[in-house]
Amino acid sequence: MQDELGGAVGELPGLVWTAAPNGQIDFLNQRWREYTGMALADLHGRGWQARVHPEDLPGLLAGWRSVPVSSGPIEAEVRLRGADGEYRWFLFLAHHSLDAAGQFIKWSGFSTDINNRKRAEEELRESAARFRDYAETASDWLWEIGTDYNYTLLTENAFGSDPADRIGTKCWDHALDFETEPEKWRLVLETLDTRQPFRDFVFCTADGTGSPMYVKASGKPVFDAAGEFSGYRGTGSDLTAIIRAERAEASLRTAQADLAHMSRVTTLGQLTASIAHELTQPIAAALLNAETALSCLTRKPPNIVHATEAINRFVNDGMRATDIIERTRALVKKAPARKDNLEINLAISEIVGLTRSEVSKNGVQLDIRLADGLPAVQGDRVQLQQVMLNLIMNAVESMSQMSDHRRELLITTEPEEDCVLVAVRDSGPGLPELALERAFEAFYTTKSTGLGMGLSICRSIVEAHGGRLWAAANFPKGAAFQFTVPVISGPGTVPSP
Structure with missing residues (x-):
């Protein structure tokens, strides 16, 4: 019977042992011997302690000595070294065995491998810590609302104020656009009531100082194990700086367009x-x-x-x-800028027609060499013509101051990779090297009556079309202004006028 019991214990998946009251091991099951690589003969005295991790042994022994015989089993989590030299976590259980007279006669122990559980717990702790770090340092914040849509959770940096000030309130209680944009809010409330997720909802609220703050929020509904709706959770982010920058950029574009229009009208007046x-x-x-x-x-x-x-x-x-x-x-x-498919040669020819008399009046010999079969470009005809108008008038004006040299103006177009190159070359006095670098700066001018805005506006127009405008010295004399305009992708060319 004892042999059968020993065999059954030997087959248990855990590590089973027994010891005398003084701690001398007198039985090890097969699983213990296989895991540790130690036989019973190897455990003279307290040899088993060598298998316990040095950091865990003091606590295990202290707990063992402090537990009275009359109490329940000893329980501890310790690392045991296997035969391969690696440590694994085990749940250590030791129980006092008493005889009929209540005298302590034996220790009985059972250790269960909990290494996978401990690893999972550690990974969970690391994940929670990582999530907490992200939540505390992210530019976005986290929020939760209950079934009544009141905030139940807000992380530290929410709305640039103390999160506690908004707990128990609804997001629209603080909104500054709830009445001015009712349709937007009607749609988001309808989304909430139908328990649908939402993304990138932008609204205006007040920050901790009462100043307007633009927020982008996304959320998804949460349901409990029974499928009952329990609220929403999601993220929020501060868009104030982005929206203000976009509005400032829009204002700048409007101002540039107004200035460009004024420049165009002034030139036409001339x-x-x-x-x-x-x-x-x-x-x-x-x-x-x-x-x-x-x-x-x-x-x-x-x-x-x-x-x-x-x-x-x-x-x-x-x-x-x-x-x-x-x-x-x-x-x-x-009129607002528009992007049309246009023939750059035709647009240039129209401007040349308007300026031909001015060119002739100033004794300028005009030479036009427009390449045949150029691909179409996409752009605003009026804006690109303004660039040409400005470059032609600048060239004519620079040469009109010369009396001892032949005045020649050459206008060319030619294809380049993925674009069309337009050049306006004159035989005037040219520009010094410093002026070539600064010619496109706003308010920089070499003219006594100039505002220094024409070339700056021209560069803005060309760059808005995805092209480039630059100046260089013309050989043997004068200045050359050249710009590129990207062509329309795909087959097809337009004829030369």
């Missing part, structure tokens, strides 16, 4: 005589063709063929005049 001259030509030709048609019709017999030809020329002249007026109106008109 071109008034040139535009008037451009209009005079088609109007004079139209009048001449009208007189020719009348003369042909009053003959006897009337010359219908010649009259028809004159009338057709009259119509074409009227269309030319209308086109000049429309182009001028487009440049003067204050």
Whole structure:
């Protein structure tokens, strides 16, 4: 019977042992011997203590000695070294065995491997600590609300104020836009009432000082084990700096657009005589063709063929005049920027037409070399024409101060990788190296009457189109201003005008 009991104990998965009252081990089951690699003969005296981790042994012995015989079993968690030299956690249980007279006769012990549980507990503690660190240091904060939508939890940095001030209140109790944007709040309340998750809900609230604060919140509903709704939990983040920066940037863009419009109108004012001259030509030709048609019709017999030809020329002249007026109106008109597919050569030709008289009046020889078959670009026609208008007028003005040199203006376009390159080269006095670097700075100018905003505006326009504008010295004399405009991706080109 004792052999059978010993065999059964030997098969137990835990480490089983017995010892005399003085602690001398007198029995080890097979599992103990396999795990520790020690036989009973190896455990003379207190040899088993060598298998307990040095950090755990003092506590185990102190607990063992302090427990009276009349009490229950001793329980401790200790690390035991295996035959492979590695330590594993075990739950150590030791029980006093008494004889019929109540005398202490034996220790009985059982140790269960709890290493996996201890590892899981440690990982859980590390995860909790990591989560706590994230929560305490993140720019976002965490929140929870109950079934009544009142805050039940807010982490430290919530709303830039003491979280305790908002516990027990609803987020809209502090909102500054609850009445001014009712539709937005109606939709989020409907989401809450239907127990749906929400993301990136932005609202305005008051921070700890009472100043407006913009918050972005996301949340999801929480349900208990029985499937009952128990509230929401989620995150919040402060968007105040971002929204203020976006509004400042929008204001800056508006101011730049207004300034660009003013610059464009001012330049066109300087071109008034040139535009008037451009209009005079088609109007004079139209009048001449009208007189020719009348003369042909009053003959006897009337010359219908010649009259028809004159009338057709009259119509074409009227269309030319209308086109000049429309182009001028487009440049003067204050309208938001738009991105259209356009032929850069045609847009340049229109501006050259408006400036041709001014160029001629200043004795400038104009040379236009626009590449054929350029791909279409995407941009605002009026804004890109403003860039060309500014560069052409700057070149003409710089050369008008010269009396001893031939005045030449070369305008070219050519394809480059993924873009079109436009260049305006003059034979004027050029720019010193320092001026080449500073030419595009706001309020920097080499003109006695200049504001120093034209080239700065031009660079802003080109960069807004995804291109680049720069200045360089022209060979053998003068300055060269060049800019690129990205082409539309995909096949297709547009013809040269």
